Amino acid sequence: MSNDEYDLVIVGGGVAGLTAGLTSARAGRKTRVLTGAALGGHLVSIERIDGYPGFPDGVPGYDLCPIIQEQAVGAGAEFAATEATGLHADDGTWRVSTGEGDVRARAVLIATGTTLKTLGIPGEERLRGKGVSHCASCDAPLLRNRIVGVVGGGDSALQEALTLAQHAARVIILHRGTAFSAQPDYIQRVQENPKVEVRFGTIVEEAIGNGGLTSVRTRTVGDGKTGDVELAGLFVYVGLAPATTLLADVLALDASGRIPVDGEMRSNLPGLFAAGTVRSGSAGRAASAAGDGATAALSADRYLKDGTWSG
Numbered sequence: 001m002s003n004d005e006y007d008l009v010i011v012g013g014g015v016a017g018l019t020a021g022l023t024s025a026r027a028g029r030k031t032r033v034l035t036g037a038a039l040g041g042h043l044v045s046i047e048r049i050d051g052y053p054g055f056p057d058g059v060p061g062y063d064l065c066p067i068i069q070e071q072a073v074g075a076g077a078e079f080a081a082t083e084a085t086g087l088h089a090d091d092g093t094w095r096v097s098t099g100e101g102d103v104r105a106r107a108v109l110i111a112t113g114t115t116l117k118t119l120g121i122p123g124e125e126r127l128r129g130k131g132v133s134h135c136a137s138c139d140a141p142l143l144r145n146r147i148v149g150v151v152g153g154g155d156s157a158l159q160e161a162l163t164l165a166q167h168a169a170r171v172i173i174l175h176r177g178t179a180f181s182a183q184p185d186y187i188q189r190v191q192e193n194p195k196v197e198v199r200f201g202t203i204v205e206e207a208i209g210n211g212g213l214t215s216v217r218t219r220t221v222g223d224g225k226t227g228d229v230e231l232a233g234l235f236v237y238v239g240l241a242p243a244t245t246l247l248a249d250v251l252a253l254d255a256s257g258r259i260p261v262d263g264e265m266r267s268n269l270p271g272l273f274a275a276g277t278v279r280s281g282s283a284g285r286a287a288s289a290a291g292d293g294a295t296a297a298l299s300a301d302r303y304l305k306d307g308t309w310s311g
């Protein structure tokens with residue numbers, strides 16, 4: 001096998017990709033993990049991962065992810081902070097293009113996860129990094145004792161509102177719906193936190209500010225009344241989109257844009273696997289993504305042994 005040839009190339013360095021890298025290397029497979037820019041994926045910027053086995057009080061993602069990576073490196077996995085830009089089936093093997101050249105593998109695991117959706121409103125892109133953010137734990141310390149807003153009503157929005165409340169003077173959750181879709185524990189903690197104010201039926205229509213964000217324009221569902229809310233920060237958690245650009249011409253995705261797989265994380269193309277939140281039917285939690293990664297790596301190991309693909 002030449003230097004740029006692998007048994008398994010894993011595209012994605014979130015908890016699914018990291019766990020797959022560990023499992024594949026432990027199975028003795030020559031394994032390369034392409035992590036893209038975010039080693040650890042979403043988890044790396046989360047101050048308290050809830051519901052991950054072994055950590056009853058939660059664990060910071062920036063602590064957990066490097067440990068899994070170290071464990072994978074210790075087992076023999078190679079890592080590169082490189083983005084995969086193309087994927088091609090080539091004579092019974094796969095070729096993954098990156099900015100640093102191509103790598104070849106007999107099997108490829110896609111674990112590219114998701115990206116946070118944006119609001120698509122005026123001012124949002126212009127003020128990104130100047131008050132508009134997707135990362136509460138990164139920016140919360142900079143907004144100490146200020147008033148900040150969170151857009152959304154699911155787990156991510158409420159979890160990050162609670163993180164922000166540890167630093168900010170006040171956190172205003174702006175949610176277009178009339179109820180939260182988050183888990184009951186987060187709803188209760190938000191309701192009990194005196195620093196958090198909730199405004200249901202509120203649509204954010206514009207981010208306003210010159211050098212940095214100073215306010216947002218809102219419209220109330222129902223009466224359509226508009227108004228401005230003064231905010232030093234706006235944190236947007238309005239859903240996740242699967243990161244599948246790489247696969248546009250490679251295989252058919254499901255209606256949500258995710259990769260259909262069977263119980264062994266096999267796609268419908270021999271040698272191509274998917275794991276984590278990028279795959280159809282993912283439970284969306286860190287523990288399930290890690291489990292997917294392990295399942296996919298062991299499934300790839302079996303495929304590399306016997307070369308068969310049918311169930």
Ligand SMILES: Cc1cc2nc3c(=O)[nH]c(=O)nc-3n(C[C@H](O)[C@H](O)[C@H](O)COP(=O)(O)OP(=O)(O)OC[C@H]3O[C@@H](n4cnc5c(N)ncnc54)[C@H](O)[C@@H]3O)c2cc1C
Pocket residue numbers: 011012013014015016017034035036037038039040041042043046048049050051052082083084085111112113114115155156157159160237243246275276277278284285286287289
């Ligand atoms: C704000 C927030 C809070 C959350 N809190 C919790 C929690 O408390 N508990 C919990 O269980 N879950 C939580 N989750 C969900 C959890 O983050 C996901 O389940 C988990 O991150 C999924 O892991 P993943 O590896 O599938 O994907 P991701 O974490 O999305 O990682 C994707 C990886 O793929 C890489 N990548 C993407 N495209 C490419 C490419 N072309 N080439 C190379 N690499 C690429 C990225 O750089 C990244 O490393 C939270 C999510 C959010 C957004």
